[in-house]
Structures are given as C-alpha cells and as structure tokens.
Amino acid sequence: xxxxxxxxxxxxxxxxxxxxxxxxxxxxxxxxxxxxxxxxxxxxxxxxxxxxxxxxxxxxxxxxxxxxxxxxxxxxxxxxxxxxxxxxxxxxxxxxxxxxxxxxxxxxxxxx
Amino acid sequence: xxxxxxxxxxxxxxxxxxxxxxxxxxxxxxxxxxxxxxxxxxxxxxxxxxxxxxxxxxxxxxxxxxxxxxxxxxxxxxxxxxxxxxxxxxxxxxxxxxxxxxxxxxxxxxxx
Numbered sequence: 001x002x003x004x005x006x007x008x009x010x011x012x013x014x015x016x017x018x019x020x021x022x023x024x025x026x027x028x029x030x031x032x033x034x035x036x037x038x039x040x041x042x043x044x045x046x047x048x049x050x051x052x053x054x055x056x057x058x059x060x061x062x063x064x065x066x067x068x069x070x071x072x073x074x075x076x077x078x079x080x081x082x083x084x085x086x087x088x089x090x091x092x093x094x095x096x097x098x099x100x101x102x103x104x105x106x107x108x109x110x111x112x
Numbered sequence: 113x114x115x116x117x118x119x120x121x122x123x124x125x126x127x128x129x130x131x132x133x134x135x136x137x138x139x140x141x142x143x144x145x146x147x148x149x150x151x152x153x154x155x156x157x158x159x160x161x162x163x164x165x166x167x168x169x170x171x172x173x174x175x176x177x178x179x180x181x182x183x184x185x186x187x188x189x190x191x192x193x194x195x196x197x198x199x200x201x202x203x204x205x206x207x208x209x210x211x212x213x214x215x216x217x218x219x220x221x222x223x224x
Contacts, residue, residue, distance in 0.1 A: 031211045043116075043203060043215040089155070093211040099168065100145075100213055104154040 002027045002094030006103035014111050019077035021106040023090035028071045035064050035075050036089045038105065044089065048075070080110045116216035118204050124222045130192040133219045136185055137206030145213060146179055146189050147203040155203070161187065162210070194223045 003026045013019060023033070032051045036044040048064045050057045050073070056065040061078040077084055087105040094101045117136040125131050137144050145160040159169040164181045172179070176195070181187040191198055199222050205213040 034212065036215075041220075043217045044205075044213075046212070046214065049212065091213070099157055099160070100211065102155040 002030075002092060002101040004090060004092060004101050004103040006088075006090060006106050008106060009104065010107040010109075012109040012111055013080055015080060015082060017080055019075075019080050019084065019108060019110075021075040021077075021088050021108070023073045023075070023103055025071045025073075025090075025092045025101070027092075027094060028068045030068065030092045030094075032093065033064075033066055033073050034091045034100070035062075035073075036091065038087045038089060040086075047088075080108075082110045082112050084108060085110050116204055116206050116214055118202075118216035118219050120219060121217060122220045122222075124224065125194055127195055127223055128193045129223075130190065131194045131198075131221060131223075133189040133202050133204075133221070135187045135189070135204030135216060137187070137204070138214055139185070141206035141208050141214070143207045143210050144181060144187050145205040145207070146187070147205065147215075149201045149203060149218070158189070160210075191221075194221075196223045199223050 005024045007022050034049045035047045037047050038044045048057045050066045063076045066073045087107045089102050089105040091100045091102045119134045142163050146158040147155050149155045158171045159179045161181045179189045201218045201220050203215050203218045205215045207213050
C-alpha cells in the first residue's frame with residue numbers, strides 16, 4: 001500500500017522567504033506525482049504534475065522536484081506572499097496506478 | 113467548462129436521516145471519484161467510476177454508503193441512515209486519466 005507523508009504538517013514564514021515543502025512516499029513505482037493547493041473551505045486545485053520520467057516541473061514561482069528512487073518530492077515556492085497561505089497536498093498513484101494516495105498536507109501561513 | 117460541480121455546498125441533517133450528495137463531472141472525463149476529508153484521516157478515496165461503471169468501492173466505509181452514476185454527467189453519493197461520525201467534507205473529482213484528479217468545491221456535511 002502506498003503511504004504518503006508530508007513534513008512539516010504546519011509552518012509559518014515571513015513574507016519574502018522561500019518555502020520548502022517535503023513529500024515522501026513508500027512505493028517508488030509511481031506513474032506521476034501531483035501537488036495540490038487547498039484553501040480553507042475550498043476544494044483542491046492542481047498546481048503541478050510531474051511525470052515519473054521528469055526530475056522537476058516549474059510554474060511561475062513554483063518548482064517541484066521528484067526523486068523516485070528515494071521516494072521524495074519537494075515543492076519550492078520562491079519569494080512567498082501572503083496569498084500563498086494555504087494547505088499544500090501531494091498525491092501519488094498506487095495499486096497499479098488506479099488510485100491516488102494523498103498526504104495530509106503542509107499547512108502554510110505567510111506572515112505579512 | 114465550469115469544472116466539477118457539487119451540491120449542496122453545506123448540509124446539516126439529523127442523525128438517522130438520508131443524505132444525498134450530487135456531482136456533475138467535467139464533460140469528457142471518463143473517471144469520477146468520491147473522496148471524504150476529515151482532520152484525523154485526511155483525504156480518503158471512497159469509490160471511483162470509469163465510464164459510469166463502479167470500479168473500486170473498497171473505500172466505502174459501510175453499507176450505509178452507496179454511490180451511483182446513471183450517466184456520464186451525474187453521480188450521487190447517498191448515506192442512509194446518517195450518523196454523527198459521517199460528518200466530513202465530501203469531494204467529487206473527475207479526470208480524463210485515472211492518475212489525475214480535478215476536484216469540486218466539496219460538500220460540508222454535518223450530522224447532529
């Protein structure tokens with residue numbers, strides 16, 4: 001069974017600092033890895049999807065890296081802004097890629 | 113496309129009552145997923161459909177839960193009878209591929 005862990009569970013940073021969020025998974029035979037953002041009371045919005053053949057994926061201030069062999073992914077958010085305050089979840093497929101396993105998320109607060 | 117549409121957004125009901133949650137997936141997506149999110153357990157997959165056919169319902173907690181997808185544009189998740197421990201946010205998601213997910217805004221269910 002695929003298990004996904006996200007550390008730290010919660011963090012606060014001052015505006016302008018870079019954010020580093022970590023995700024680890026137990027089964028490295030994954031098809032892809034996805035990072036989501038969830039705002040309070042809202043659904044999940046997909047931020048980045050990294051295919052298993054890729055090492056990283058970038059979108060604006062966001063950069064996600066993937067190291068399949070070690071079962072890790074990192075989401076970097078450069079020059080954080082108060083609008084980045086949210087919970088960030090990573091998800092990987094399991095059971096032969098038929099289902100997504102989610103971490104419990106990194107809850108981020110960016111202090112103005 | 114308006115994205116995945118769920119209704120209602122909030123539902124408060126008394127223990128023992130029947131609850132029906134509704135979902136309209138994104139047009140053209142072959143996969144539909146029902147998730148439940150709680151603070152304790154995070155996001156859990158309850159059931160998913162492929163081309164309107166239930167593929168995996170192993171996440172459905174009890175026989176009190178049932179899900180249907182009568183056509184490609186509509187799905188329901190029913191709880192009968194509801195219990196206080198069913199209180200959670202229920203998400204519907206759809207996708208063109210099984211290893212991705214596009215989420216609705218969720219239904220916050222409170223059973224009193």
